[in-house]
Amino acid sequence: MTIKGRGVQSIEVGGRILTALAAEGHPMMLRDLAQKSDLTPAQAHAYLLSFRRLGLVEQDDAGRYRIGPFALNLGIVRMYSFDPLKIATQHLSQLSEETGMMAMIVVLGTRGPTVIYVEEGASQLHVNVRAGTHYSMMGTASGRVFAAYLPQKMVRDYVDSELKEGPSQFMVGAPTSIRQIEASNENVRATGFATTEGVPVPGIHAVSAPVFDHTGQIQLVITLIGPAGRLTTATDGPYVTATLAFCARISSSLGYDPNAERPGTPGASTGPGRQRRQARTAQRPTTA
Template structure:
């Protein structure tokens, strides 16, 4: 996000030092920290003295390494208490839908399963019966499969067993498939970081769904792209998949989610996902 106006350079330099500590996720020696923040060690030391006085940073007496202090924790807790994941996502998807030109939905895990709480139309409108309150099946939709992949299994299992028992008689969008098929799709979703459907549950319509996590690593909601098969590319290297993951990872970061570096690297290697702009879509004839 670009913020207009003249700021205070020393505050911004101090922010780079704090950001480097957050990104590292471990105590750092002065020289390591200075390198990560791209400042001279002597300059970093002066900032760290002030930060220690404010208890934003503390220094281990034995090793000399620096780490975030108790006041940094208090700031984080205050942020979390005042932040609503759904409100954050609801505001963000308006711009995202305009950017990608597709329908974007927000779903939470409700009493009856994966439940749509917001539908945002894109410039390329999709004629599907999706509205607030619609429940998506676990096995038959990208949204349901992403919840199956990233929510605790004990939460999903009761709904899944009922869905498989009822089969075609389930109340919700998406025909039920088998547990074996779901297990394979869940494994793929965990590897890629998102779930997909091609030309189902509505013929000619694709879906890509990705999770949003909070500071504790708990999945809070799912963001789903919905579009015609000739428009929405569900491939792992597609611009649509890249854009969706960049969007959900940004939301997760704003909620305090900080995945382990090795897990994040593994996900990136499997999907080769990087933030990328979405090309302007050609309108269908």
């Protein structure tokens, strides 16, 4: 993001030190930190002295520097002041306008993936998509994204419930076998998104991708839907790319680091396809 206007150069130079410390992720010696910040050791030391006084940086007994308690407090305030639903809702219109497609926010409800917000696109769809629409965990793109990044015991419970209920007018997407989860999850985690083509609604395509918080936990899914003749699902196509880029921006604003290792979190340690490397997702309701 480019911010126009005159700033304070010394603050921006000092910011390079904090950026280097945050990127490295562990305590650093002065010479290494200075090199990473493109400063001389003497220059870096002067900034570090001020940062130590402010609590932005601290020094251990071995002389190594690391992020200090005040910086941690700032990070915590940042994380708790950003609500994922609020951020996604505020910006979803941009994705819809950029792609010309219908865009929606899907969260995990008591009965499974549930639409809570919809932005109409320029492409007119003869479908009824509204807040409260319930999606199948495995029969829709949105559901498959949740299935890839939720605890698998939880996913199995949702799928078992769908299978017990069977096809329903209150749920979009037919329930599928629990055995299909593993293959789907592997693909979604490798690419960072899921798609559907003409299923469950003929002539409608969908692209879905996850939004993560600072802990690497999936918070919601962003989904684009559109007519098959316009919305393509190619991996490097404009709609997949736009959805992934949007989700990467929202995740980043929530403090998500796609490169962080998170053992024990399904798929999160791989950074959902590294969010595609930071983005190089009375008529019948449609798929999502």
